[in-house]
Amino acid sequence: xxxxxxxxxxxxxxxxxxxxxxxxxxxxxxxxxxxxxxxxxxxxxxxxxxxxxxxxxxxxxxxxxxxxxxxx
Amino acid sequence: xxxxxxxxxxxxxxxxxxxxxxxxxxxxxxxxxxxxxxxxxxxxxxxxxxxxxxxxxxxxxxxxxxxxxxxxxxxxxxxxxxxxxxxxxxxxxxxxxxxxxxxxxxxxxxxxxxxxxxxxxxxxxxxxxxxxxxxxxxxxxxxxxxxxxxxxxxxxxxxxxxxxxxxxxxxxxxxxxxxxxxxxxxxxxxxxxxxxxxxxxxxxxxxxxxxxxxxxxxxxxxxxxxxxxxxxxxxxxxxxxxxxxxxxxxxxxxxxxxxxxxxxxxxxxxxxxxxxxxxxxxxxxxxxxxxxxxxxxxxxxxxxxxxxxxxxxxxxxxxxx
Numbered sequence: 001x002x003x004x005x006x007x008x009x010x011x012x013x014x015x016x017x018x019x020x021x022x023x024x025x026x027x028x029x030x031x032x033x034x035x036x037x038x039x040x041x042x043x044x045x046x047x048x049x050x051x052x053x054x055x056x057x058x059x060x061x062x063x064x065x066x067x068x069x070x071x072x
Numbered sequence: 073x074x075x076x077x078x079x080x081x082x083x084x085x086x087x088x089x090x091x092x093x094x095x096x097x098x099x100x101x102x103x104x105x106x107x108x109x110x111x112x113x114x115x116x117x118x119x120x121x122x123x124x125x126x127x128x129x130x131x132x133x134x135x136x137x138x139x140x141x142x143x144x145x146x147x148x149x150x151x152x153x154x155x156x157x158x159x160x161x162x163x164x165x166x167x168x169x170x171x172x173x174x175x176x177x178x179x180x181x182x183x184x185x186x187x188x189x190x191x192x193x194x195x196x197x198x199x200x201x202x203x204x205x206x207x208x209x210x211x212x213x214x215x216x217x218x219x220x221x222x223x224x225x226x227x228x229x230x231x232x233x234x235x236x237x238x239x240x241x242x243x244x245x246x247x248x249x250x251x252x253x254x255x256x257x258x259x260x261x262x263x264x265x266x267x268x269x270x271x272x273x274x275x276x277x278x279x280x281x282x283x284x285x286x287x288x289x290x291x292x293x294x295x296x297x298x299x300x301x302x303x304x305x306x307x308x309x310x311x312x313x314x315x316x317x318x319x320x321x322x323x324x325x326x327x328x329x330x331x332x333x334x335x336x337x338x339x340x341x342x343x344x345x346x347x348x349x350x351x352x353x354x355x356x357x358x359x360x361x362x363x364x365x366x367x368x369x370x371x372x373x374x375x376x377x378x379x380x381x382x383x384x385x386x387x388x389x390x391x392x393x
Contacts, residue, residue: 035108035322038286042326054283 002048002072003065009043010061023062030061040064048072075192076238076391079136082231082358083127084115084345091224100220110321114227114346117210120154121228125208126167128230128351131358132204133168136234140170144200147190148176149183149207149350151257151379152214164206180255181317181378182246183207183350184231185386189246191235206232207350214257216277225320226278227346231354243303244386245296254284255379286323292377293327296385300373304387308332310371313360317376318342318352333373339365349378361392368393 003023011018014030021030027037041052044064050071058064090113091102105111117124125148133140146161146168153160153176161174179186184207194200208230215223260276293316301308311333316324321340328335341356348355353374360366368391375385 033108034283035286035320038283039290039322039326042287042290054287 002068005047006044006061006065006068009047010040013040013043021061023065024060026060028059044068073196073237074239074241075188075195075235076240077233077388078236078238078392079132079134079138079234080232080354080358080361081128081131081133081135082229082355083124083131084229084355085117085119085124087116087118088113088344089116094224097217098220098223100224105224108320108322109225110340110342111225111346112343114344115229116212117228121150121152121208121210121230122154122160122163122167124210124228125150125160125206125230125232126164128208128232128354129164129168129204129206132206132232132234138202138234140168143170143172143202143204145172145191145194145203146170146174147187147203147205148174149179149187149205150176150209151178151180151183151349152210153208154210160208161206170204179246179350179378179382179384180380181319181347181349181352182376182380182382182384183378184353185244185374185376185384186246186382187350188235188241188386189244189384192241192244195235195237201237203235204232205235205354206230207354209349209351211278211347211349214278216275221282222278222280225347227348229345229348229351229355231351231356231358233354233357238391240389240391242306242387242389243300244384245300245303246382246384247296248380248382251381254281254288254381255279257379286320288381289319289323289377290326290330292383293323293375293385294330296383297327297331297333297373297375300385300387306371306387311337311373312370313366314338314373314375315353315356315360316340316374317378318345318356319347319377352376366390
């Protein structure tokens with residue numbers, strides 16, 4: 001559930017299909033830089049009504065999904 | 073009664089340093105800087121800030137058709153003046169040949185909006201009729217030039233406005249959330265034998281947590297702009313132009329996406345100025361006036377954020393031709 005929603009938000013941000021995003025991919029592999037990451041985190045915070053801490057540990061899509069699952 | 077801006081002026085020091093120039097002295101590239109910030113070049117003061125600030129002030133006076141001896145107050149918004157004391161405003165007063173009171177205010181990158189708030193208070197209280205508000209920064213002296221993360225972002229310059237009685241400022245909000253760690257610059261350690269040890273290991277350079285500031289800035293801009301629009305009773309589609317603090321093009325794009333204002337209404341000039349802190353909005357304002365982009369009757373929104381953490385936003389119904 002969280003996974004689908006995170007991938008949908010990422011796909012919207014990148015303007016690509018959800019099928020093109022694999023949770024194991026890193027933001028770097030998705031061609032997203034540190035500022036993109038911040039903006040995506042802000043979009044996720046709004047979508048899930050949570051507050052996420054932005055740390056160096058959020059490297060892959062799965063890292064973000066795990067962080068959100070702990071909060072919802 | 074509120075205030076009106078009767079003249080604008082700006083000054084950028086002659087030396088322009090491109091991203092390519094920086095890639096010669098730092099491990100960076102034009103592509104890296106441009107894609108993350110929208111900046112291609114920035115001006116740098118080689119001979120101090122006072123002259124640049126005074127030129128911006130003189131240009132604003134000329135544009136307003138006023139003389140220095142008609143001023144009741146000079147306010148300078150700055151955090152990077154040539155002297156810690158006297159205030160930059162006093163040195164500008166001397167340069168311009170004015171004789172009115174003069175002082176600096178430090179609200180970091182929000183300094184121009186804070187300055188307008190102070191100018192409004194002085195004018196509406198009857199304390200002053202004509203104020204020269206200058207925002208001037210030499211950010212090049214605040215950053216560590218061995219570190220690419222911060223040094224490539226900033227530039228030097230000054231922008232100024234003459235403020236008089238009028239009804240053009242429709243709404244203004246300033247705010248502060250006192251927090252140092254996301255963006256700060258400490259004094260270099262002194263040799264006071266009783267000094268506090270906590271400052272001793274500091275280098276005295278500007279430090280910034282870029283991601284934290286990015287998040288703060290986008291959120292603050294969206295909230296502040298919607299608040300001042302509401303205060304002024306102006307709907308988003310009535311806005312002609314937004315003049316945001318020129319920190320980073322990506323911040324502006326992210327905020328624009330979240331606001332019900334068309335992205336093309338967000339003016340920017342950081343491509344050739346970099347982030348000039350408090351000076352960015354009045355430099356942009358002066359350039360847009362001189363280019364004929366800003367004309368009488370338009371609704372302008374200004375929004376800034378910076379160390380403090382401070383924020384400020386205002387709505388102006390522009391009346392100057």
